[in-house]
Amino acid sequence: MEVLKSDSLPIRTSEDMVSVRTSVRKFATELRFGIVDQTKIVTAASEIARNTLDYGRGGDLRMEALSNGTKRGLRLIFTDRGPGIRDIERALTDGFTSGNGMGLGLGGTRRLMDEFEIASKVNEGTTVTITKWSR
Amino acid sequence: MSTSRIPEILRKHEAALLDDWTREQNQLGDISHRLSEADLRAQSRRFLQLLQEAATRGDAADTDTEAFREVRRFLEEVSASRAALGFSPSETATFVFSFKQPLFNQIRASLPSAEDQLAEIWTATLLLDKLGLYTMETYQKTRESIIARQQEEMLELSTPVVKLWDGVLALPIIGTLDSSRTQTIMENLLEKIVETGSELAIIDITGVPTVDTLTAQHLLKTVTAARLMGAECIISGIRPQIAQTIVHLGVELGDIITKASLADAFRIAMQRTGHVVVRKAATSRL
Ligand SMILES: Nc1ncnc2c1ncn2[C@@H]1O[C@H](COP(=O)(O)OP(=O)(O)OP(=O)(O)O)[C@@H](O)[C@H]1O
Ligand SMILES: [Mg+2]
Numbered sequence: 001m002e003v004l005k006s007d008s009l010p011i012r013t014s015e016d017m018v019s020v021r022t023s024v025r026k027f028a029t030e031l032r033f034g035i036v037d038q039t040k041i042v043t044a045a046s047e048i049a050r051n052t053l054d055y056g057r058g059g060d061l062r063m064e065a066l067s068n069g070t071k072r073g074l075r076l077i078f079t080d081r082g083p084g085i086r087d088i089e090r091a092l093t094d095g096f097t098s099g100n101g102m103g104l105g106l107g108g109t110r111r112l113m114d115e116f117e118i119a120s121k122v123n124e125g126t127t128v129t130i131t132k133w134s135r
Numbered sequence: 136m137s138t139s140r141i142p143e144i145l146r147k148h149e150a151a152l153l154d155d156w157t158r159e160q161n162q163l164g165d166i167s168h169r170l171s172e173a174d175l176r177a178q179s180r181r182f183l184q185l186l187q188e189a190a191t192r193g194d195a196a197d198t199d200t201e202a203f204r205e206v207r208r209f210l211e212e213v214s215a216s217r218a219a220l221g222f223s224p225s226e227t228a229t230f231v232f233s234f235k236q237p238l239f240n241q242i243r244a245s246l247p248s249a250e251d252q253l254a255e256i257w258t259a260t261l262l263l264d265k266l267g268l269y270t271m272e273t274y275q276k277t278r279e280s281i282i283a284r285q286q287e288e289m290l291e292l293s294t295p296v297v298k299l300w301d302g303v304l305a306l307p308i309i310g311t312l313d314s315s316r317t318q319t320i321m322e323n324l325l326e327k328i329v330e331t332g333s334e335l336a337i338i339d340i341t342g343v344p345t346v347d348t349l350t351a352q353h354l355l356k357t358v359t360a361a362r363l364m365g366a367e368c369i370i371s372g373i374r375p376q377i378a379q380t381i382v383h384l385g386v387e388l389g390d391i392i393t394k395a396s397l398a399d400a401f402r403i404a405m406q407r408t409g410h411v412v413v414r415k416a417a418t419s420r421l
Contacts (some may be wrong), residue, residue, distance in 0.1 A: 014299075018311070019283045021345055039345070039376040040383065046347040094385050104348045108384030 005030075005065040011049050011078070020049045020061055024076065025068040027063050030073045033134065040112040041074060041132050047077045047105040054099060056080025056126055072134040075115075080092050081125040089117055139258050147417065148210035153180055159338040163233055169220045178213060178230070179237040179363040184232045185209050187238040196258050198265045207269060216276040218281060225272045235259070251418075266351050296336075303404045304333045304366075305397070309342030312350040321357045335407055336361055337400045341372030342364040358391055367407070369393070371400035 008016075009023055010016055024045040028038045045061070052059045059080030066073035085091045092110065097103035110116040115131035145152065157176050160166075166175070185206045195201025210231070217227040242255045301303045306324050324336060338357065343350065358368040371394040373381075381388070394400040405412055 015284065019280070022283060036376045036379055039380050042345050043380045043384070045348050046345055050347070050349060102348045102352050102386065104385045108348060108386075111385070112380065131145040 001066055001068045002066055003064050007063050009061045009063070010058075010060055011052045011080075017053065018129055021046055024061075024063065024074075028074055028132075031065055031134065032075055033074070033132070037131060037132060037135075041076075044109040044112045044130055045076055045131075047109045048076070048130065051105055051128075052078045052080045052082075052126075056082030057119065058082075059125070066131070067135065068133075073131055075129065075131040078128045079125065080127075082127055084122040084124055085118065085120040086122055088120060092118075139190065139253070140255055141195050141242075141259060141262070142187055142191040144238075144241055144245050145183065145190060146385065149183055152234075152237050152241055153183055154225065155240065156183075156234050159230070159233045161238055163229055164226065166226065168220070169222065170217075175401060182206075182209060182213075182230075182234075190262070196261045196265075198262065198269065205268065209237040210266060210270045211273045213276045214270045218274050218277040222273055224274050228267045228271045231263055231270050235263050237261070247263050265351045269357060276401075278341070280420075281371075296324055297332060298327075298333070299337070299401060300405065300408070300410070302332070302334050303340060303401070304328065304331065304406045305401075306336060307339040307397070308403070311345070312340075312343055319355045321353070321360065324357065325360055325364055329363050330359060334366055335369065336366050336372055337369045338403060339372040339397045339400070340370060340377075341374070341397065343372075343377075346377050348384055348386060351384070351388075355388070367392070369400040369403060371395070371397045 005027075007023065007027070009020055011020060023058050025038060025042050027128070028041045033041065049061060052061075057080060059078060059082070062077040062079070064077070066074040066075055078122075090096055092106050095103045095109045106118075109128075109130060113130040114133050115129070117129040118126065119129075120126040139305050139420070153176070154190050156179055157172075160175060160179070161172075170178075189198075189206045190201045193200045197203075200204070213230055214227050215228070223316075239256050242259060243252050246252050246255060296304055296306050304324070304327055306320070308320065311319075324338075327333070328336060338354065340346065340354075354370065358370075369392045370388070373393050373395060375395075392400075392403060394403065
């Protein structure tokens with residue numbers, strides 16, 4: 001697998017949410033994702049970025065344009081050094097929220113993307129990696 | 136410690152360098168209408184001081200190091216302020232590049248051996264090129280963030296509630312629904328519902344680029360609150376890609392009426408409020 005292009009963005013303020021969505025959309029468009037996939041990717045990015053901001057006390061996003069020979073892909077890696085997630089299974093359960101959300105962000109993102117991974121350590125932070133491949 | 140003679144030259148000839156440099160900058164283009172002579176001179180003096188400190192502490196050709204942190208930070212300020220003042224990228228980078236000539240002249244005047252001159256001029260070139268490029272890059276980033284902020288501000292424009300018909304309100308939302316303005320939008324709608332005694336409100340989200348869980352939650356809350364005031368809501372402008380995404384997210388819109396377009400929603404609203412819309416040509420044929 002080859003990384004064709006990459007970029008990083010801070011997620012520290014709610015204004016950063018706008019740049020996250022704008023930049024992710026730009027990457028997705030460049031990779032010639034259709035409008036449905038673009039919308040899915042941007043929405044997923046919005047979900048995870050907001051978690052990074054609200055629960056992870058802010059962090060960073062790394063965007064990678066990938067090629068695996070036959071397909072193009074967009075990988076988004078969100079990292080924070082927040083409190084971490086104690087029970088990942090529970091966090092992924094639809095309807096579970098420790099704040100006052102709908103508890104659909106993580107589960108929904110998993111359904112919107114092709115690949116979904118969470119690595120989290122209590123008191124160290126959380127990394128969520130999501131990928132969408134071209135059809 | 137640096138073995139280059141540049142720090143020493145910067146220190147010894149600070150005043151002369153500053154004079155030459157400000158003169159050079161003025162010759163390269165008239166920027167006095169955006170930046171006063173005094174401000175330009177103050178900026179230049181500060182840069183000279185920081186550069187001299189950094190080059191003394193670190194390697195003059197390696198600007199990525201800790202020693203150059205203050206220089207980099209200062210250049211970030213310069214490019215941010217110039218971006219805000221409407222300077223072009225090249226006008227912004229000229230600040231650094233225009234220092235080449237004065238510094239080269241001073242190197243030539245200060246060092247007797249041609250070989251030393253050459254070596255130092257080479258180092259100075261590397262140094263100023265790197266700092267100039269850094270200024271360009273930060274300028275670009277600043278411009279991007281200014282544009283993003285302007286976009287954001289545009290999205291924050293107030294969204295007026297309009298009365299479409301007796302008993303029918305419409306709220307066309309443009310922009311993101313995840314910020315603090317959501318509260319205002321919602322309150323406006325509820326107030327208008329009470330004020331006009333409307334029984335139907337169409338919330339049109341054609342202008343909302345992304346509907347994530349937070350946006351959906353705000354929409355649902357608005358609809359619930361409107362119901363408590365005795366008005367039903369129709370959500371219109373749900374594009375196919377947004378509909379698909381909402382389904383994947385697992386958001387349930389319950390029994391809320393949704394329509395693809397504002398026109399469809401309006402038709403339903405007319406029916407619901409007991410109005411009949413008939414084409415004029417059709418009536419006359421009766
Ligand atoms: N980066 C993170 N750091 C720490 N905890 C997290 C992080 N991301 C998610 N969580 C935890 O996982 C829970 C579920 O997240 P999820 O995004 O699914 O729902 P939510 O954010 O609570 O609500 P919604 O996304 O529907 O608005 C959160 O309430 C939070 O407790
Ligand atoms: Mg969430």
